[in-house]
Amino acid sequence: MKMIRAFIRPEKEQEVVLALEGSGFPSLTKMPVFGRGKQKGLQVGPVHYDELPKTLIMMVVDDEDAAKVIGIINDKARTGFIGDGKIFTSPVDGVYTVRTGEAVL
C-alpha cells in the first residue's frame, strides 16, 4: 500500500476531494499547514510572505490505485502558477481498521 501526501492550494481542496469521491476514493485526512518552496515565499510589492497556507491531504491507497489518485489530484489542483503544491508517495507496511481490528483498508 502507498501513502499519498499532497500539498495543495486551500481553495482547490473541495474540488479535489469531490473529484476523488467521484472516482471511488472518498477516504482521506486533511490538515492545514504552512510552507514555502523554491521561491522562498511570495513577494507582493514591499510585503514579503515567507510562509504560505496550504492544505495537506493524506490518503492511503492500494499500490495499483496510487497512479490514478495522483493523476486526479494533479489534474484538479493545477492552475499553472507558482504554488500549486507537491505530491509525495511513501510505502506503508500495514493498515488496521480500528472498528473491526482487522488488517484491511
Add this chain to the structure above:
Amino acid sequence: MKEITAIIRRDKLPDTKKVLDELGYPSVSIQSVDGRGKQKGAVCDNDLDPELPDNYCMSVKLKPTPSTYALEHTLPKVALFVPKRMLTMVVPDDVVSKIVKSIIKVNQTGKTGDGKIFISPVESALRVRTGEIDGEAIS
C-alpha cells in the same frame, strides 16, 4: 524502526495516551486533523462524539420534499469532514504489534468512525539534544 500513524476519535485521546504510558512508549505527536472515510463524512452520532456541533448533520438530514430536493440539487455540493486526532510515533520493530493491539483495544466502539492505523518504515532517527542516532534516539 516503524512509524505508527493512528487516526482516532477525539474523546478517546486521554485513554489512548494512558495505555501508551503503561506500555512504556509515551512519546507521541498529536495533531488535530479532519477526516472522512467510506461514509463520506456523514457521521451523525452525537453520542459517540459529544463535541460535534448540533447543526453538523443539517445538510445530510434534509427531508425529501420537492422543495428540499430542489435545494439539494441547486446548492453546490460540499465535502463533509469529521474532526479527528492523529497520533504519530516512531517505535522499534518488535513492539509494533503490541502497540497496535492496545490502540485498537482502547479505541474500538464497533461503530463507523473508529479510525485507521497505518504502519510505515522509517530509515533513521536522530535525537537533536545529544546527537544519538537510530535505536538510542527513540529509546
